[in-house]
Amino acid sequence: MNALPPLVAPAAELTRDDIARYSRHLLIPGIGVGGQRRLKNARVLVIGAGGLGSPVLMYLAAAGAGTIGIVEFDSVEMSNLQRQVIHGESDLGRPKGESARESIRNINPHVEVRWHNLRLENRNAVNIFRQYDLIVDGTDNFATRYLVNDAAALAGKPYVWGSIFRFEGQVSVFWEDAPHGRGVTYRDLFPDPPAPGTVPSCAEGGVFGALCATIGSLMATEAIKLITGTGDPLLGRVLVYDALAMSFRSLGLRRAAGAPRITELTDYEEFCGTAIAPSAGDSSIAPTELADLLSSAAPPVLIDVRERTEWEIVRIEGATLVPHSEFDSGAALSQLPQDREVVLYCKTGVRSAEALEALHKAGLKNARHLRGGLAAWVKQVDRSLPMY
Numbered sequence: 001m002n003a004l005p006p007l008v009a010p011a012a013e014l015t016r017d018d019i020a021r022y023s024r025h026l027l028i029p030g031i032g033v034g035g036q037r038r039l040k041n042a043r044v045l046v047i048g049a050g051g052l053g054s055p056v057l058m059y060l061a062a063a064g065a066g067t068i069g070i071v072e073f074d075s076v077e078m079s080n081l082q083r084q085v086i087h088g089e090s091d092l093g094r095p096k097g098e099s100a101r102e103s104i105r106n107i108n109p110h111v112e113v114r115w116h117n118l119r120l121e122n123r124n125a126v127n128i129f130r131q132y133d134l135i136v137d138g139t140d141n142f143a144t145r146y147l148v149n150d151a152a153a154l155a156g157k158p159y160v161w162g163s164i165f166r167f168e169g170q171v172s173v174f175w176e177d178a179p180h181g182r183g184v185t186y187r188d189l190f191p192d193p194p195a196p197g198t199v200p201s202c203a204e205g206g207v208f209g210a211l212c213a214t215i216g217s218l219m220a221t222e223a224i225k226l227i228t229g230t231g232d233p234l235l236g237r238v239l240v241y242d243a244l245a246m247s248f249r250s251l252g253l254r255r256a257a258g259a260p261r262i263t264e265l266t267d268y269e270e271f272c273g274t275a276i277a278p279s280a281g282d283s284s285i286a287p288t289e290l291a292d293l294l295s296s297a298a299p300p301v302l303i304d305v306r307e308r309t310e311w312e313i314v315r316i317e318g319a320t321l322v323p324h325s326e327f328d329s330g331a332a333l334s335q336l337p338q339d340r341e342v343v344l345y346c347k348t349g350v351r352s353a354e355a356l357e358a359l360h361k362a363g364l365k366n367a368r369h370l371r372g373g374l375a376a377w378v379k380q381v382d383r384s385l386p387m388y
């Protein structure tokens with residue numbers, strides 16, 4: 001085993017209550033009283049109290065991490081409850097940070113919870129990271145992941161990273177300044193972000209709820225190992241889990257030869273191509289305008305560019321399904337009329353804007369896309385439709 005020195009110094013003695021509460025940890029060689037005292041002294045920052053953040057926060061709290069920070073700005077929605085188990089039915093509409101803090105207090109009142117009620121951004125990341133020993137990234141977007149990576153490097157902190165999609169997940173530990181030259185960062189795994197629109201988010205592609213527990217619990221495990229100096233952390237390795245095959249693979253990861261040190265933050269939205277909405281620009285149509293147009297004498301042809309699974313959940317009446325992938329391949333063009341206006345829509349307006357760009361490039365100009373997608377349509381036009 002290639003254990004690292006423990007990240008955190010031990011706290012003062014354990015109390016009687018600590019000994020009773022953590023007794024099953026105290027019995028394990030590798031944690032014991034020494035490891036538990038380190039946990040008590042640990043300050044862990046968890047970014048996002050969502051699918052991954054939920055199990056991470058719950059297990060770190062139960063394990064007795066002394067101080068847990070939560071960075072989260074969002075509120076609990078119905079579609080979160082299938083996997084974000086730190087929140088419950090009675091938390092719907094509440095800030096996730098508040099709900100998570102309450103759950104943690106219920107699990108372990110000895111944990112000090114610091115909720116940073118904000119979006120992690122360039123202007124706050126490094127300062128917040130400096131207040132903690134270890135960062136755990138439970139976020140869901142590439143811009144934030146690169147920011148977490150670079151800010152962790154600038155603050156000199158290790159961080160545990162996890163990612164989930166449908167039935168697959170990945171976990172690793174990144175730390176530019178890791179002892180024994182084991183420093184690898186997220187940029188060594190993914191030097192470049194994927195082209196915008198090529199990797200669907202969980203909101204678009206879906207995620208298997210129990211996968212979050214597997215990956216989140218692995219992330220909490222790595223955090224506890226680093227804090228206590230127990231076992232071999234996933235430094236320089238990525239663990240890949242396939243829930244359908246029920247298999248784990250561990251892939252080696254090296255620092256790219258000559259990779260420069262991270263010395264500053266950059267514009268992550270621009271780096272990831274998510275800064276500007278695709279250049280469909282003013283070729284969008286508002287939901288209410290589309291509703292009027294659909295009931296006019298010359299209604300446009302309405303095209304749903306989502307996946308069939310989404311189409312089967314809910315759709316706008318009268319729409320035809322032509323999935324987004326058929327726009328990339330060019331197959332969509334032959335299915336669209338040249339003599340009538342075409343309006344494309346997706347869930348939130350991102351995929352439809354991309355599909356529209358492909359149509360414009362192919363020469364079909366008489367086309368627009370629904371601004372804000374089906375989500376905006378449901379809010380502004382037809383509240384009777386369910387939203388996912």
Ligand SMILES: Nc1ncnc2c1ncn2[C@@H]1O[C@H](COP(=O)(O)OP(=O)(O)OP(=O)(O)O)[C@@H](O)[C@H]1O
Pocket residue numbers: 047048049050051052071072073074079080084096118119120121138139140141144201202203
């Ligand atoms: N930059 C950021 N700062 C703070 N929290 C963030 C940031 N980026 C993402 N998050 C939070 O990370 C969590 C990610 O969790 P997850 O993807 O499971 O949830 P979600 O975004 O609610 O899901 P969905 O997109 O399916 O509705 C979210 O709660 C989100 O608010």
